[in-house]
Amino acid sequence: MKTLITRKNFILTAVVGSILLMAMIILNAILSSRQTVSATNAAVSEVSSFYLEAMADRRAKTITNLINNNFDHMGKAVAYINAENIKSEEELRANLGKIKSLLSLDRFALVDDDEIVHTQYTTYTGGSRHAFLADEEMEEKNVSTVSIYGSSKQLCLAAPTPDLTIAGKRYKASFVQIDVGDIVDLLAFEDEGRTYFGLYSKKGENITDTELGPYISRHNLFAALKDVIDENTLNENRDNFSNAVEGSITFTAGGTEETLVYVPVEQTDWMMVVLIRESVIQDRIRTISEKNLATNKRQIAFTVIFSALFFSVLLFMLKALSKKDLDAEKANSNNFKNMANTDSLTGVRNKHAYSEAEALLNQRIRQNDIDKLGVVVCDINGLKLANDTLGHAAGDKLIKDACSLICEYFTHGAVYRIGGDEFVVILQEKGFDTMHEVIEDINRVIEDNIKKKEVVIAIGHSELTKDDQLVHDVFERADKMMYQRKQELKQMGAPTRG
């Protein structure tokens, strides 16, 4: 079954299509936003681990570089002192002072074979104070963490000095002690509240006194984690710490997911631990996503409103255009129809129009749908004479005058020119009711026209009777009467063909 494409269907299709299009845009935007958030969340863990590992690794390397630089400077300091040919404790102290300013070795000290420590300001027996002196012979560099009474922990870097002799006395080692607090300052980064770091011993003890997030805080790492990760994971990470193997732990505490990554710091027994609170990142990303989503919603709303207005204008314009086309088509159609049904000379309906009207009236007669119908037949007297004697222009003028006279009097009837000099007037309703008066009036004028030598029309008329089957039946009677009238008018002096 074929669907007829109407204007209504077209508009409906346009509206429904537009709504569907907008719905798809909105749905796509929402789905896209949600997928972005979901994908971002999923990537957070991976990215955080990567980010933390890089961060921990970088900081571990910073410490290693610090250690190497200090050892390098210590070597230079020892070479400098060896070359100075120092002869007294006072000279040694003065040179240790120079080294302090030259090489930035604040706590540089030398230890002689009697384990007496020589610094810029003091000389002291250091056997119990410096653990690296416990070994009888010091053969290689030593890095250790020392707990200082009443102070933070310190990183002690000691190196043997096999070739160092001062004032005839052999020296066994040089060392520096770096405050762990200074190392913390060196490693600090500006992400407080989200990312934390700390240095830990192999047993998970916090060396730096830095807070590793609000949950672990400054506590022993494993003591703090034992309630939030399973025992196997805890033991696995304990082993990693003991064996200086890097790793990571993710746990949830207080509804917040946190990830920490640890890497061993070369040359020390420390673990650099960096922790990030993933929930904080997720919250930030969620906030950004929500902002984006809100922006998308505004954009969608704007697009919907703009599109609705645009389509409304389009539809309005389309409708207006269609109406214009339709009107034009109607006008053309009417013109064509008028042209087909109109007599070009007089402007009244022609014989074709009469035939159409006759057919319609016949149908109504058959259906018994009409009771008042009168047919008036009019014939112009003397048209041939006028054509022959005065020319066709005069003949045409006579026709026009006759038509004007007919139309003037039969104002409530339909006037048709059905022949060269013959007109028919169909009268219904009011026209039918006044038919006889009108005929009497026009006949008086016609009779006067005979004397004035103006247009003369022979008029016959008839009414629809019960026996009539067709309009033509009525027409026949009227036509017959018209010929009788024509004779009467002839006798009155009206012009004739002859």
Added chain:
Amino acid sequence: MRNHLRIKRFLPIMLFSTFVLASCSFNTPETTSNVKEAATAHEDTAGSGSANSVSSAVDFDHELDDYKPKKDHYNFYFTYKTIHPWWDAVALGMEDAQRQFLEKGVTITYEYMAPEAASAEDQKKRLSEAKGRDFDVIGVDVADDAIISPILDEMVDSGIKIMTFSSSDASEGCKRIAYVGNTHNYEDGVDLTEALCEKLGYKGKVAILVGSVGAPCHEDRAKGAKDTIAKYPEMEIVATEYDMDSVDLAYDLTIQILKDNPGLDGIICCNMSNPVGAARAVTETGSSTVIVGMDHDQEALHYLKDGVIYCLGVQDCYSIGFDTIQTAVKIADGHKPGDLFEEKTYEKTTVIYQEDAAIMLELLYGDD
């Protein structure tokens, strides 16, 4: 700086504890030891108030007084009993004072020397060498007062400025100019022993690990312990040994004492080394002997935390070191005891218990 930060954190606690201690401390210079007070003090401070007294046991927040040194450089010599962490803690206080003087434009250099093992003879030798080296002041932690005091008198007579410091003063009447350090070793011995007696219900067999022979601080504490035990008829001293400030020797002696006295109820340790040695032995043998001892050794504090050691008398080594340097400068400038400094500068001792150990470990070593 780290010390200052730590001190600031504890400052409110310390201020509060000052009031608490003012009312309940048994270590004020004016009061001699009192058994019941010591026991009561423990009971009183065993709860939340305990942290306050512990936190103020060592005062790291020192600043030099208003005294203006006459010179811009001083050179001192200090000798102490033996190489040991206790004197390393004193050294840290001295270094802090030295740094503060340096910030004021006064350079202080010094030697801080001791033998491997406590020895009056070694100290005699060191003093003999030092007196010819033109130090501004020579400070002595007396190894044996009987032997060293006459030497100090001779040095003072020869114009050398002599002071004593840390744990052991010279004999009464010695001409040394001043003493900075523990002025109440006897009382410390009494306090520790009273705590032990109370713990044991005032009956049982105990041993005493003294420390170095002739070392006044150790001997005084041992005397305080003996006098206290003598007060209680059901208490008995079954052994008194000298470990010579050696942890290993203290361990060996304790093992032997436990072997000889299987039912030993308590051990009184009079210095910093012997509670460590005793605790190792007690732990190893599985003995339930109650240990009381002195000072702040990190290992000893862990034994205290674990309940192996019952209590420790912690001396404020840091203050001793700081005040020693400050007093030495004044002595070097020719001042005598009086308005500027006391003839004997009081330094406190605080008895701490198991519940205090973690705080003390954190305070002294940043140990979790």
